[in-house]
Amino acid sequence: MVDIKIKVYNTLSQRMEELVPLEGNRIRMYVCGPTVYDSAHLGHARAAVTFDVIRRFLQNVGYKVTYARNFTDIDDKIINKSRQTGIPPDEIARIYTEEYRRDMDALGVQPPDFEPKVTEHIPDIIELIRILVDKGFAYQSDGDVFFSIKKFPGYGKLSKRTPEEMLAGIRIDINEKKEDPLDFALWKGAKPDEPWWESPWGKGRPGWHIECSAMSMKYLGTSFEIHGGGKDLIFPHHENEIAQSEAATGKEFVKYWIHNGLIQINREKMSKSIGNIINVKDALSRWSREAIRLFFLSHHYQNPADFSERTLDENESALERLYITIKRASDLRKEGSLTEDRELANSLKRFKQSWFEAMCNDFNTADALGDLFELSRAINRSVDSIGWTPTLDEAIKEMKTLGNILGILEYQPDDYLRKEKLSKRPIEITEQEIEELIRERTEARKAKNWKRADEIREYLKSKGIILEDTPKGTIWRIKTN
RNA sequence: GGCGGCGUAGCCAAGAGGUAAGGCAGCGGUCUGCAAAACCGCAAUACCCCGGUUCGAAUCCGGGCGCCGCCUCCA
Incomplete structure (x- = not known):
């Protein structure tokens, strides 16, 4: 048994709660992964690192952790990217899925136990939608299937707003296929030239939110401990997940909702429209992966982290x-x-x-x-x-x-003090040359030829090498800044 | 407009009723041939402002000011 008390902030209750597994000492966690239509940026990295650390810590104190993180590999954004580039959607998804895995590995993020993809779970998704339709929570409308938020009394409990409040600020196009403007798509009928799968409602593809309900429940059960993701997912994504899942099962979907803060650049949101996205790959070309992790970890995970x-x-x-x-x-x-x-x-x-x-x-x-x-x-x-x-x-x-x-x-x-840093800022000198100069300098020092000794040290410094004379001899490392 | 959050030293950042962690940068000292690294010391005297509660507030309450996020795809 785990005999340590861990407190977590639960977005659902808006307060700190003691982490208690639903059963035994098993913790199941699901974290929303990326939509694979572009390179991973620091925001993805922060989410991945945050939950990587939570998982490592829970394991360390004795919990048996089952961790799932999805890939959204079919979606409007992927289809758009395909149109722009002429590359088929599945190929786009494949390219960026692999890239994401490489980037996360480069950041030292341990792979989850499950990494389900939407396109490999279409039958599970269809089955979940069918249940919602059968139970009267969802309705079919001209090839689409929508979730009826009116039928789910708890709608808004995560994001703390009532449907009336949401409606007041709504900016979304009114879709006349919907019975209520806040209803959201579970299944989208295929338009021409879009990827599609057969379903009881005709050819189409899953809506954005249903995948996470279907896949998390498939791998972790109808109720599980932790669901995480960026704060920007609280509404509508997680709100909708709760509605769908709890409507379908009649049980509480997730016990603890954990959300990480967003990355800012110069106190501003990082976003495509502002054009200030920093890719994981770019960051890694300049700083060690552990320095990047340290940057994330030196902020509380819930707070925004301002990059510079x-x-x-x-x-x-x-x-x-x-x-x-x-x-x-x-x-x-x-x-x-x-x-x-x-x-x-x-x-x-x-x-x-x-x-x-x-x-x-x-x-x-x-x-x-x-x-x-x-x-x-x-x-x-x-x-x-x-x-x-x-x-x-x-x-x-x-x-x-x-x-x-x-x-x-x-x-x-x-390896850190030499090789890792060497890879970040290439220097025009080989390790052999460094060692050779150090030998020469050691001789000079023995002869008390301080001028020559200092000359060599200054020369190496100009090449980005720092020397330290220790009782055991002279050691070197790469200069940091 | 609705909802949520933030404002702590030159910079980054914890702390959330009991008298200001840590890192980076800086200054002084020890060590060193000189350095580097390390260690020791110095550095916030109203923790955005104004009121209030309290024996006691950066921490709680009220009111300002400034900044940000969500409400639309988003980690």
């Missing part, structure tokens, strides 16, 4: 600090005091506990990171004052473990 190059640079520097700590502690000779470092042991205990408290408080990664940095300082202090002790090994191990739950500190220190 400066902030990302700062996160890269901060990450470097942690890796340098690991490196200098790991490089110590395992000799000297075999007794434990009491002070470090106490710090370790304290910061570890504080870290878990932060994570249990609605996955407050920003707070938790503070503990990681404090642990880092405690480790450095121990290295400076005592040197190697068994406690030090333990502290480093723990620091990595806590970092790993956040999906950081997964590199070997040298």
